[in-house]
Amino acid sequence: MVRDASSATGDNSKVREWDDEFLDSMRQVGDPFADAVAARVLDEGQVEAVRHLLQQLLDHDDVHRAELPDHVREYLDQTAALPDWADPERMRRGEIVFERWGVAISVALFCASLPSAYACAKGVSVLAQTARLETDTRRRIMETGQFLIDVLGPGGMAPGGKGIMAIQRVRLMHAAIRHLILAHGWDSAELGLPINQEDLAGTLLSFSYTLVEPLPRLGMTLADDEVEDFLYVWRVVGEMMGVDARVVATDIAESTELVNLIRRRQFAESADGIAMTDALVGLLQEMTPTHILDSVVPDLIRMLSGDEVAELIGLPPRARHFGLLTLLKVLVRFTTHEVENDRILQRLSDHVGWWILNGLFDIERQGEHRTAFDIPDVLANHWKLHVEPA
Template identity: 35%
Template sequence: MNRYTDASMDALRTVGDELADATVATLFARGEVGKFNTLMRYVSTAGAPLPEGLPDVAREYLRATAAPPDWVDWGEMEKARLFFIDNNVHISTALSFASMPACYVVPHVAKLLSTTHGLKYPSKRMAETGQFTVHLMRPDAFEAGSRFIPAAQKVRLLHASIRHHLKREGLWDTGTLGVPICQEDMIGGQMFFSMLVLDSLHRLGIHMSDEGAAAYYYAWRVVGAMLGVDQDAVPKSLEEARQFLDLYMVRYMGPSEEGAHLTRQLIDLYEEVVPGTFFDPIVSALIRHLTGDICADWLEVPRTSWDTVVKAVPHLLGVLETIEDRSPLGAWALDRLGHLTAVLELSSLTRGRVMHYAIPEQLKTEYGLAHTVPPGHRWTPPAPSVPS
């Protein structure tokens, strides 16, 4: 039975993030946002002493959110890390060419990005997402000295500040669209970065185990909890995730001017990253292959001569996997290539800088050992659900 219905989803549209929203509202009411942003640039690693002069409400928030949920299964998180190591370049590809365009095929999400000037800075959003994921999948992600927890704390406040601005300045029709960055959309985003990534890896023909796929999804459940997602509402399993994602997309996906504009910006960005011009069409072809023709047409993704070529990618990856499975040296070389590709992709977006998350005052090789999947145990996605 599907636990998600239109009525239950509608209820999630009325709720934001009580803790982060209250913190941001107090900072603005007291005129302390500038001071907070200045001092928070020095808070980049977990366990570091908080700077003197930090507003009291911010200090309380940072202390309350300084640790992951007490229900985290660390064995499962280690499986997720190993899954990421083994598939890092494929996951980066899925995030870039499937997860991000999926955000743009939801018109009210594209509208929100447009209103917050996100349309002008796709590289910044992609860099923040990539860097956030890399921080998450490091061995020390939740230990003193890591960068992941402070990044999660800042992203949560960034979301709250967007809610604050849109509602205060009358730029968002809450009655029609619900609370900006509401619980339904936060869970939807979690599905895009977890379930949709797994779907894309499957579409690319990547060999995944049931255990690895479940662990990767579990890691994003932990992320969601740290970003203020209601744990009573979030899907607990891949089957429930399929139900939520299917209903969410049926409820909202469609064409929009903002979505097409942002997709064009993203394509231009990645064509700049791809050396030369000969391979430029592969960017559009990959988006079309991973999102499907209907979504790609809504986003006005151009059709190219590479659309057919890209369909051969699973066969090429299958050959590489065979090399990886049969040769320890080949496995090591491919893992290093994957790591370097992911790092170079991220570096091209960040221009070598560390991305800082701040509350806008106005709207304007240490990875470890590789993990291989036993042959014959391949993950298949849960079947599509029928929205009730």
């Protein structure tokens, strides 16, 4: 059982311990508040009106509230504010961590966090069901990157901010997906509810702990207080996303414990995980400027997520990048051949990070119906991204 049911308010004076029995029970729990809203929308035939709402929230346009059902307006009202316990000053410190390390964190998202999520065989099955076509998978991957930027960008969690709108949209979307999948023969006894509380906890950790945990492998060292402030932002997001406080880690130690437990419970090879990884690798390779770098992408994933994850998601063995040394010298003007392989990948990761973020802009322009990808100017300038007007 879980010991101490303290909330995610940052009160970590008591030590919490999770075990299999407790997390098994959490696999049968969804998000009752959002689930009730989604069920009414779907059961009362209001799908088109709410689909229009979700698109507006995605595009960050003004929502025509008068056109929405009453219960959806109530949902938006009740989910628009930060929790009473949230400390805006501390959240701002968490945003500053992203401003400073955002390029590396973006690399960690695509090359460590998402691959680790794909290695969780039960959790990835829902992702695969909602993204069966490659184009849909790619769209989901891009939306994940956009969600990170919306939440952590300047003003994202301010009243009416992009982060709050993104949270509202994703929470309602999760509830709708849960409702629809359950209606189509989902095996809840074996897999738990779709997007259940254990999987929500794992998703929250994917945006928090597993984004900063790989950074030392890229040669970047964050102070403990920086990491704690970054995690704090996502504790606030967790409550707003409907994650049960009992499965929200409150500090580095708890995050480490919960990540390790979920991985022990869920890490396994699966066809869905391999398929999602193939789509991710293909998208990242499309973002890099030349096919000579194609082999760097799976190697970065292996370096940042570890050999265990790499094997579970079907990545090839690590390549020997002797041929990339000349390219590296052009990129970063090295003057010596005495460079270890990992150091090469660390330097290349900076460039891959820039290519990923710039590549997202290019890819979304390739079709009218692709998700618009938006980075605030202040972040684009700070990260030295070269984004041309659409």
